[in-house]
Amino acid sequence: MSITGISAINRKLGSIKAAIESSRLERAAAEWARVEFLPRAQALVPVRSGTLRDSISFAVNPNQVLLFADAPYAMGVEFGTYKMVAQPFMRPAYNTARFLLSKYTRRVIREALR
Numbered sequence: 001m002s003i004t005g006i007s008a009i010n011r012k013l014g015s016i017k018a019a020i021e022s023s024r025l026e027r028a029a030a031e032w033a034r035v036e037f038l039p040r041a042q043a044l045v046p047v048r049s050g051t052l053r054d055s056i057s058f059a060v061n062p063n064q065v066l067l068f069a070d071a072p073y074a075m076g077v078e079f080g081t082y083k084m085v086a087q088p089f090m091r092p093a094y095n096t097a098r099f100l101l102s103k104y105t106r107r108v109i110r111e112a113l114r
Contacts, residue, residue: 012113024112028104029065033058036100037067041093045069045077052077056090065101067094 038056045053055071069078069090080086 024108025105026060026062028108029101030058030060032097032101032104033060033065033067036097037093040097041067041069041089044089044093046087046089 037058041056042053045056047053052069052071052074055074056067056069058068059066067090068074074090076084077087078090079088
């Protein structure tokens with residue numbers, strides 16, 4: 001007795017595994033960060049000289065997407081200090097863009113299934 005279609009399912013699962021192991025998901029995550037996260041964070045950040053806005057960036061590796069602002073005073077602006085009230089820009093940008101990350105990963109998986 002055999003189950004019909006099991007070989008097709010195994011091929012599809014192999015395609016998904018290949019998509020995950022390749023850099024396709026990393027490229028999708030980088031596209032999400034560039035298209036969805038960065039514009040939101042840059043629009044929310046308070047701007048005096050533009051240094052903080054220009055320091056907002058991201059890095060992608062196989063296991064994570066790192067979103068950061070590397071201006072020396074970025075944490076003080078995001079979380080506030082004893083002299084200054086917080087003006088968050090990273091967390092609100094991430095909170096609005098995070099739901100769109102699944103759209104980018106679903107697209108990669110759909111393409112792998114073709």
